[in-house]
Amino acid sequence: MVGIISSGFHGRRQSGNPALPPGQYETGSFPVLTAGPAPRIPTDDWEFFITTEAGQRHAWSWAAFMALPQMDIETDIHCVTSWSKLGTRWRGVSLDSLFENVETNCRFTMAHSYGGYTTNVALADLLGGRAWVAWEFDGEPLERAHGGPARLLVPHLYFWKSAKWINGIELTQDDVPGFWESNGYHLHGDPWREERYS
Amino acid sequence: MSGNNGSDSPDATDPGLEDQDIAGRVANAIPHLDGNAVAGPLWELFRFDIVAAIGRCRHCGAVRAFGETMVYVDAPGIVVRCASCEGVLLRLVETPTRYWLDVSGLSYLQIDREV
Ligand SMILES: [Zn+2]
Numbered sequence: 001m002v003g004i005i006s007s008g009f010h011g012r013r014q015s016g017n018p019a020l021p022p023g024q025y026e027t028g029s030f031p032v033l034t035a036g037p038a039p040r041i042p043t044d045d046w047e048f049f050i051t052t053e054a055g056q057r058h059a060w061s062w063a064a065f066m067a068l069p070q071m072d073i074e075t076d077i078h079c080v081t082s083w084s085k086l087g088t089r090w091r092g093v094s095l096d097s098l099f100e101n102v103e104t105n106c107r108f109t110m111a112h113s114y115g116g117y118t119t120n121v122a123l124a125d126l127l128g129g130r131a132w133v134a135w136e137f138d139g140e141p142l143e144r145a146h147g148g149p150a151r152l153l154v155p156h157l158y159f160w161k162s163a164k165w166i167n168g169i170e171l172t173q174d175d176v177p178g179f180w181e182s183n184g185y186h187l188h189g190d191p192w193r194e195e196r197y198s
Numbered sequence: 199m200s201g202n203n204g205s206d207s208p209d210a211t212d213p214g215l216e217d218q219d220i221a222g223r224v225a226n227a228i229p230h231l232d233g234n235a236v237a238g239p240l241w242e243l244f245r246f247d248i249v250a251a252i253g254r255c256r257h258c259g260a261v262r263a264f265g266e267t268m269v270y271v272d273a274p275g276i277v278v279r280c281a282s283c284e285g286v287l288l289r290l291v292e293t294p295t296r297y298w299l300d301v302s303g304l305s306y307l308q309i310d311r312e313v
Contacts, residue, residue: 035277038228080274160274180274184291184298197293
């Protein structure tokens with residue numbers, strides 16, 4: 001558990017803090033935002049896939065995923081509903097590792113979650129040491145409410161891109177809007193450019 | 199989410215917003231409300247009371263009162279799901295300049311006329 005005594009969901013406005021993107025406030029808590037019920041995925045049944053335009057399917061079981069190089073990540077996260085949480089600590093596998101043997105000419109991807117959630121992320125935003133499949137938060141296995149057993153972590157974009165209960169990545173030729181992007185939210189979602197809405 | 203989500207129902211202040219270990223809970227881990235939670239914003243838009251309306255789920259075909267739906271408000275928008283199959287019936291996003299309303303999960307809504 002996070003073990004932080006929350007100063008309240010609304011936190012305090014700290015517009016002077018250079019770590020905060022425009023329009024964001026810092027919170028000590030970790031609000032649970034979700035568009036639906038939390039799926040329950042035992043790690044025995046869990047799988048992560050990457051599919052390509054050529055019809056190739058790369059897949060990792062939990063054991064195969066855990067055998068990949070693991071990284072510790074310390075990062076700030078920014079939710080489009082205006083809270084930011086600074087200095088969060090995660091552990092997971094870099095998307096660079098997962099994409100190592102994937103051949104593709106696609107520039108875009110669709111992240112698919114257990115439970116049906118989707119979000120589109122440009123491939124360039126997933127590579128270059130900026131995105132992970134994270135399974136540990138603050139030294140503990142990621143709670144189901146926060147996307148456990150594993151979630152996408154793309155902290156340089158608004159947090160709706162960091163899909164909970166991640167199941168896989170589909171490479172796509174076009175930038176196809178996902179769940180929130182198809183109903184008002186920005187295709188890209190850079191918090192420093194305040195790309196909140198479409 | 200702004201506070202403008204029709205949160206008249208007493209459950210709207212559910213402490214589920216705060217971080218908590220819900221992984222041990224049985225059944226549905228994420229707190230949700232019923233159809234009343236979306237009545238306010240839809241009244242603002244269309245001036246009809248959706249709670250008593252009957253809707254057909256496009257995913258499973260269930261025909262049920264809108265008030266029985268499962269409504270998720272702790273999200274970037276309001277998500278209304280079918281109580282039978284959990285499929286998405288309706289999504290409402292409120293931006294500073296417009297509303298985005300997706301009703302593609304409903305094959306129809308049956309709304310009583312005032313007589
Ligand atoms: Zn249904």
